[in-house]
Amino acid sequence: MSKRAKIILIIISILFIVALVWFGKKNKKNIVEYETETPFRTTIVKKTVATGKVIPLEEVEIKPQIAGIINKIFVEEGSIVKAGDLIATVRVVPNVASLNRATGSVKNAKLNYNNAKTQYNRNKKLFDKGVISRQEFETSELSFNNAKLSLSNTQSDLDIIKKGSTSGLGKTANTNIRATASGMIIEIPVKVGYQVTQTNDFNAGTTIARVADMTKMIFEGKVDESEVGKLIKGTDIEVSIGAIEGTKFPAKLIFIAPKGTEEGGAVQFKIKADVTLDENFFIRAGYSANADIVLEKKDSIKSIKEALLKFDRKTEEPYVEVKNSDGKFDKRTLKLGTSDGVNVEIIDGLEMEDEIKVWNKAKKEDEKEEGKGK
Numbered sequence: 456m457s458k459r460a461k462i463i464l465i466i467i468s469i470l471f472i473v474a475l476v477w478f479g480k481k482n483k484k485n486i487v488e489y490e491t492e493t494p495f496r497t498t499i500v501k502k503t504v505a506t507g508k509v510i511p512l513e514e515v516e517i518k519p520q521i522a523g524i525i526n527k528i529f530v531e532e533g534s535i536v537k538a539g540d541l542i543a544t545v546r547v548v549p550n551v552a553s554l555n556r557a558t559g560s561v562k563n564a565k566l567n568y569n570n571a572k573t574q575y576n577r578n579k580k581l582f583d584k585g586v587i588s589r590q591e592f593e594t595s596e597l598s599f600n601n602a603k604l605s606l607s608n609t610q611s612d613l614d615i616i617k618k619g620s621t622s623g624l625g626k627t628a629n630t631n632i633r634a635t636a637s638g639m640i641i642e643i644p645v646k647v648g649y650q651v652t653q654t655n656d657f658n659a660g661t662t663i664a665r666v667a668d669m670t671k672m673i674f675e676g677k678v679d680e681s682e683v684g685k686l687i688k689g690t691d692i693e694v695s696i697g698a699i700e701g702t703k704f705p706a707k708l709i710f711i712a713p714k715g716t717e718e719g720g721a722v723q724f725k726i727k728a729d730v731t732l733d734e735n736f737f738i739r740a741g742y743s744a745n746a747d748i749v750l751e752k753k754d755s756i757k758s759i760k761e762a763l764l765k766f767d768r769k770t771e772e773p774y775v776e777v778k779n780s781d782g783k784f785d786k787r788t789l790k791l792g793t794s795d796g797v798n799v800e801i802i803d804g805l806e807m808e809d810e811i812k813v814w815n816k817a818k819k820e821d822e823k824e825e826g827k828g829k
Contacts, residue, residue, distance in 0.1 A: 491778055491810035497758050499795050501751040505726060507676020509696060509742045511667035512729070515636040518660040522652045523547040523630070525645055530664070532643055536634045542664050543632045545651060557613040564606040571595075571602035638668040641740050672730045672738050674706055674746050677723040685750040686711050686726065694730055697743045706730045706746065751793055758798045763811050764789075778810040 523545040530542055575595045582592035642665040645651065654660030674694045678686065688711060693703040710727035717723075728746060732738060764773050773791055776784035787809075792800030805811070 489784070490813040492760065492763065492813055493810060494757050494759050494801060494805050494807050496755045497798055498752070498754045499756060499758060499793050499798055499800055500749055501793050501795055503678060503682045503748050503750055505674075505676035505678045505746040505748060507674055507726075507744055507746065509672050509694070509730060509738055509740070509744050510675055511638075511641070511669060511740055512671040512673050513636070513638075514641070514665055514667040514740075515638070516662045517542055517632060517635060517664040517666060518662055519545050519632055519651050519653050521545060521547060521630065523650070525647050525649045525651060525663070526630075528643065528645075528647060530640050530643070532640050534640045535638070536640060536666060537637045538634055540634045541631055542634055542640075543645075545630045545632060547630060557609065560609040561606070561613050564602070564609040568599075568602040568606045571599040575599035632663050634664075634666055636666050636668075638666045641665050641667045641669075667740060669738070669740070670732070672732060672740075673709070674728040674730055674744055675725065676744070676746055677718075677725055678748070680715055680722040680724065682750060683711065683715070683724040683726075686748065690748065692728055692749070693747045694728065695745045695747070696738065697745075698739075699736055699742075702733070702736065703747075704730050704733065708748070753793055753800060756792070757801045757805070757807065759801060759805070759811060761794060761797060761799045763813065764799070765814070775805070776812040777805070778812065784812050 526544045526546040528543045530536060530540075536542070575598070578587060578592050578595040581587045582589065643663070644665075645661065645663055649661075651661035651663065652658050674692075686708065688708055690708045692706050692708055694706045695703050706728040708726060708728045710725075712725040715722040715724045726746075730738075759775070763775050765775065766773055767788075772788050774786050774788045777787045779785050787804055789804035790802040792802045794800065
């Protein structure tokens with residue numbers, strides 16, 4: 456081989472080695488090294504939020520005992536009243552048919568009274584003279600007394616129909632509408648001049664005022680059927696009121712409805728919770744509120760970040776990729792437990808020392824090198 460051929464062969468060999476080194480470095484740069492994370496132990500709390508409102512525990516409707524027209528209202532919304540306090544008065548508008556019947560009854564009762572009185576006076580004189588027996592006299596006396604009582608009763612009935620009261624009722628006159636419970640007047644749905652009706656078998660009656668004890672408030676809301684089975688009476692919850700920002704009120708679950716109602720295709724169950732009030736805030740009836748309810752709590756359980764999970768497209772089973780001894784990643788199917796939306800419990804599939812691939816997050820050194828290469 457000539458000297459020239461040897462030189463050419465050496466140059467080709469050098470170029471080949473350089474090319475191999477260049478391609479090796481390029482391929483090395485294309486290998487992405489992923490960051491890894493290991494399982495950890497933490498407390499996972501699964502919560503649900505119930506939407507609703509805050510209302511008084513006890514609310515009483517004040518209704519009249521007689522039909523008529525509101526003559527005067529003595530209180531206003533927000534007033535504090537005690538049981539027996541005068542709320543309003545009603546002016547009676549007599550029913551024509553009832554008035555005619557009562558008037559006729561009074562006339563008949565007067566006729567019976569006058570006849571009985573005449574008979575009684577006549578028999579009394581005869582008895583005094585010894586003409587009739589004591590039994591006859593006592594019979595006429597009894598008839599006279601019964602006629603007197605009947606006249607009094609029919610006259611009272613007529614007075615009630617005409618005026619709503621009678622002299623014998625005194626302070627219990629039906630025209631005076633009084634509070635039947637102590638508390639705050641939270642609503643007066645009527646005004647002076649409004650016509651009202653009394654409660655009877657066919658009519659619920661007109662509500663003149665609503666009285667509530669504002670020192671005892673409850674949260675009333677609804678939860679989905681998928682979560683109601685996890686609720687337990689007596690559970691401590693936290694209530695957030697929309698009108699009072701930055702403050703949560705402790706409450707205790709006191710009622711879970713045994714029957715749900717369908718709303719928008721989903722079955723909802725009513726719940727109630729006794730709210731502990733803060734004297735620094737005045738809670739108004741009907742405030743919108745949310746309740747944070749703990750459905751499940753687990754302490755010191757093996758967990759990973761939920762963002763590390765992937766799901767198999769065919770089986771939909773959750774999995775992660777775990778680094779092996781060769782530095783590569785193997786697929787590992789997992790059995791999951793409770794999740795709070797950030798962390799998830801690992802029941803099976805991982806050990807505490809396993810290194811889990813952080814998806815789409817390469818090491819910073821590789822990112823910097825790739826940046827320089829560009």
